[in-house]
Amino acid sequence: MAAETLLKSLIASLPKEKIYQKFVDVMSALGVDTESWQPGDPTRSTLAAIASREAEWENFDTGFPVMIKGMLLGLSSGSWLTVLLEKNFNVFRDPATYATCTLRVTNNGSEDFGTVDAGDLTTANSNVDGEPNFTNDDAFALGPNDIVDIDITASQAGTASNSQVGEIDTIVGTPFPNVTVTNITAALANDEESDAQATARGQVKNESTSPNGPKGAYEYFAKTPSPENGTALEHGVRAALGLLGEEEPDVEGAKETLSNLVAAKPSTNVTRVRVIPESDFGDAIVFLAGASGALTTDDRDAAEERLETWANPFVINLVVINADNKSIAVTYELWVYDTINLTTSEIEDVVEDYLQAQIKERPIAGDILPGDTTGAIFFDWIKAQIIEAVAPHAFKCTVTAPSGDTALDLTIDTDTPENSSAEVAILGTITGTVHTVVRS
């Protein structure tokens, strides 16, 4: 019996030299004297050219190995993962969302601005350079000494536009003399669901089919829009197809219908879930957080509704708790070879962006060592992220803040589960000092 071809060999990459050698081996076996080939020999050149082209298909990240890995959850990534989740699990990767909030507009002067049309008032978070901005969703009237609360939405999707209460305080673009603005609710959005997050959701999808309340069902429905939205999506697609199937197909109408569906693709804003898997008293305690930490009350309430509807047996006491933010300021010093070809300021930005992206993946209550009941954001992890952000160019890093592991709260109150609490890590101020060193 022939030896089994293992997965590790199916997903291995072959460089062009090895492919070329395989060609030569076959030709030798067929009786061709390959030893006599000279540089420039037509056959040799042809095989070398084909081997070079074939090697592109062998690339570990873009070629055949990706296709094979794409079939297996845990190895699949990128767009292959998106397709795998949609087709095999009926799980749709969460898109990036737009931050929205309520903005208080105060006219301190006597000028009557009349009706301000939708999109005509552009505001910004003064702590953020450049985009994203926020514009008003609907038209509103602004008369002398008026104070008006309006809804605004970020111009770009993703967490870059996230602003805490009071941070959106600047009018940009068209000036409104003597008018001040401040957001009275937080503006929170999410980035597109990462590969790791989407994979984790796929892994618990099957558990969501059980009505018996396994832990995975809570994890899945906390993060996933109600299946009813899938039904709405199906109806929308049917409506679009109906428009195309008419005697005179309404292509534009179908396009608009589909476009609206895509725009309305629901997102839960829940990216992190910790289910306390043990209870003597029939309590299912579920902590929730989003990419930016604590959720809005609306998002938390919506998650609770989903869990009650789709995961929780009704005799079980479901307790859904919004995690508390634990801000971690980071001060570091980094030595990088000049091969990175970036300015120190750009390197600091790269490190900050990377840290922000990675901290969003840390679980509620941090990483918990086996046998421990509480967790932390570990000092070593922070240091490793800073180096990894600019790998392979960094060769030394010191971190002075935090000075050690940052413990995160995880308190389970068995008598009154509603009083349980947990913290989720967010980044505070990041202060970097970067040295570039000429590589000898």
Next chain:
Amino acid sequence: MRFRDIIKKLGPGWLVRDVITMPDGSNVEVDSRLFRAVMTWWDVRATRLKLGLYAALPGLAPADALSYIGNRLGIERGPEEPRASYEYRLQRGIDDKRVAGNAWALLEQIRGYCTPHAVRVRIVNEHGHWYTIDRDGTRSRYRNSTWDWDGASARAELFGTRIPWSRFWVLIYPTTGSPKEPWDRDGTWGNGELWGDNLETETWGSTASPADVLAIQRIIQRWKPAASRCVSAIIVFDDAAFDPADTSPPLADGTWKNCGRYGVVAGRKTVARSVDAIYWRASSGVDPA
């Protein structure tokens, strides 16, 4: 059809045929060896793609792909479990997941992990209801036994505190032969072994490895209802022990919270629990992530 077989159809003879002079001086026409080398490579790749697609399908997947499929389904493979058995469990994994959280689903996963050894597995809950899958796969239930682990329910009712109604215990009976499989008793007091010896490979009281204990913990965590607690996984070495119909010790009698207890022999601590079994903590309480 293989790529090697289509060489003839790729073009005219001068392009796709070689003429080889044989040792006897005769000329023989064969497929272009240049094309053949390339087409052989393409055949290898086509086979590789086919096998790559199979890699996601239990029953067709290579051995080292099964763990990825198992991880996706949350199904643990036992250290001695034959490949065919694990593939079968993976194939029915989606159906099993639909009943995750009930007693049978959890017990079947433990049986699967212990394969090929025919173990008896049981669950008893706080209410004294038993679920048993015998060695031959026969399922049975027994209701309202006198099971009382630590008297907590009685105390709760007496003092008005919350009743720990969602607790349960898992019992695993290894095989009856000698040695018992997958685990037998191991170690006696004073045999020379020290606390902390061989931490990576051995546990106290049985031949189970730390990896076995952790795997059983993971199975229980993943297949039980979230709002419940498995107090202990009990490895029972006497088939007659823990008969649900017993009304007194060796069934738990409200004094089993700790291994030892006072009050039986004046001034001395005595063993509280049945010595027919060893008792594993069933979980670490909080998941690592």
